[in-house]
């Protein structure tokens with residue numbers, strides 16, 4: 562086992578031989594948008610993302626689903642089609658799966674991937690001087706909460722869906738091209754929770770500049786009106802104590818940093834001189850990149866995330 566529960570990461574990694582490591586991950590959740598096809602596509606993009614966060618390629622996937630028996634069959638078919646289209650778009654296939662009946666719909670994938678054992682990216686590979694890059698804007702928790710409260714407008718909904726269905730494949734390949742050793746995807750623990758995991762695993766401190774953070778259209782507007790998912794408050798009470806604020810923030814801005822993401826971007830620590838290679842590798846695929854901070858020295862209790 563190269564990566565298991567000893568040092569929890571985005572996916573499990575099992576070394577087969579000197580050149581091949583198997584990657585496995587499973588992820589599923591309840592609907593977060595109103596359209597079944599998009600729900601399926603988002604759940605699939607989110608599940609594949611953990612393979613990309615480890616620097617792997619996707620081999621195949623299995624469906625894992627629960628549907629209420631009274632749900633019209635077309636809805637179920639749309640969810641599965643949304644997921645299958647995403648998996649097919651990366652040259653992989655859904656090879657099986659399991660469905661049960663349940664009150665609330667649930668859908669996701671078990672994903673199997675492959676990587677070279679020496680090229681695995683982990684949360685523990687960040688080094689002092691590395692630049693922190695983020696590959697998707699933040700705010701999906703706020704936008705999906707605004708959708709549930711019927712506050713989000715059409716443009717905000719479509720921008721969020723576009724972001725959540727966007728794959729981390731190109732970003733992951735750019736990481737490999739640039740020799741990046743540390744990456745993770747931003748999901749339920751929010752930017753700061755996942756940044757802290759990286760800081761702790763790397764024995765380093767991450768300095769994140771608030772003004773450099775990219776937000777989805779409408780995220781700031783709805784956050785100011787407290788359209789927060791419950792997870793944002795849980796994240797803040799769990800991870801907040803390890804975060805140092807060296808600039809004044811409004812309370813809503815601070816909570817927004819803990820906004821739980823669905824199918825968020827990669828947070829990678831790129832060696833400074835590799836940044837041009839990383840950006841060049843991203844552009845043919847239309848992959849956006851934001852430099853949001855840097856990795857600084859820190860020992861023991863100093864490990865943490867600093868917001869400047």
Ligand code: CO
Pocket residue numbers: 570571610611614745746747748
């Ligand atoms: Co992950």
Ligand code: CO
Pocket residue numbers: 571586587588611
């Ligand atoms: Co996951």
